[in-house]
Amino acid sequence: MPVEERLNKWLSRMGVCSRREADRLIEEGKILVDGRPAVTGQKVSEGQRVVCGGRIVGKAGEKEKTPRQVLLAVNKPRGIVCTTSDKDRAQNIVEFLAYPERIYPIGRLDKDSQGLLLMTNQGDLVNKIMRCGNGHEKEYEVTIDRPVTEEFLKKMASGLWLAELERKTLPCKVRKTGDKSFSIILTQGLNRQIRRMCEACGCYVRTLKRVRIMNIHLGNLKEGSFREITGEEYRTLLAQLEQSKSLSERDLRLKNK
Known part of the structure; x- marks a missing residue:
């Protein structure tokens, strides 16, 4: 070291x-x-x-060796938190999985949300995925407490001002999937973003499940289970990260000209 x-x-x-x-x-x-x-x-x-x-x-430095690289797709249940903080007084995802090697989540899903969560021990991978400027897609399935209307879909898709965060959300893809359900694809990760967006439209989230992060899909993974991301799926993820890095660097060069 x-x-x-x-x-x-x-x-x-x-x-x-x-x-x-x-x-x-x-x-x-x-x-x-x-x-x-x-x-x-x-x-x-x-x-x-x-x-x-x-x-x-x-x-530090004593028989130091980098651990085997691990990347997991996890189906996080509701009621589990993604931090090790004691403030929620709830079981965290690391304790819940009890994986034999040290791993930690890439980003978060709030306590009341469920679905796809990536967990790893690769710090560099965390940094690449978490860079909001890279525009990585995350897809969610959501149900709300009132019917999904065309007006609602247009508001969600065009971007909404979130007073609590003093930010406007970026345009996103939204599609109706049922009377009170919709699918949404985000390229940013504001705190409790979908819940705040729905509240700004006068409704509340009943269920929220993340089903995709970039090319990684939740698929039929059972709630509370995990699988290791390897092979072509892993190589595609790395290729997408490298491509988004190159695009971000190009945009930065153009901006500074």
């Missing part, structure tokens, strides 16, 4: 959690370095002992 490495990056590389989650755990005082609470932006050097959430991660 380098002489010094940022703690959040090291934890991500060792498959403990994402960099963002590491920063949150550091702020909550749940990560210790040599017995002392870590601080935001801290670096670790060879031989320092790291403890996360009461569990020993190990000593």
Whole structure:
């Protein structure tokens, strides 16, 4: 390892959690370095002992080896949270799966939502998928408390101002699938976005299920189950990420001209 490495990056590389989650755990005082609470932006050097959430991660640089790369498609049930925070007093997805290797979710599905969640121990993959500017598609099936009208579909598709977030949603694809149900494809990930969008249209979400992230489909995966993403499915995902990265870099160059 380098002489010094940022703690959040090291934890991500060792498959403990994402960099963002590491920063949150550091702020909550749940990560210790040599017995002392870590601080935001801290670096670790060879031989320092790291403890996360009461569990020993190990000593930086000591027999250090990168864990086997894992990427899972998970069908998250309702009632399970995607963070390790205690504030929800609910079981988190890591505890629920009890996977034999350290993995963590890429992004989130809120407690009341269900469906496709990607989990991994690859920090770089998390960063690539989470970059909102890359416009990665995520598809959801939603039911609401009143009939789906053409006016509702047009409002949802054209973009809505969300007062609580002081943001307008990007245009998206929306399709009616039943009297009170619809399918929606987003390319951004604002907090509780679909629920907020529906509320802005005067209705409330009854059920919300994510069924696709980019080329990864939920398919017939049973609730509470998971499968490993490998082979052509994995290679296609990486190719799409590389393509979106190239497009983002091109757009940035054009913008700076």
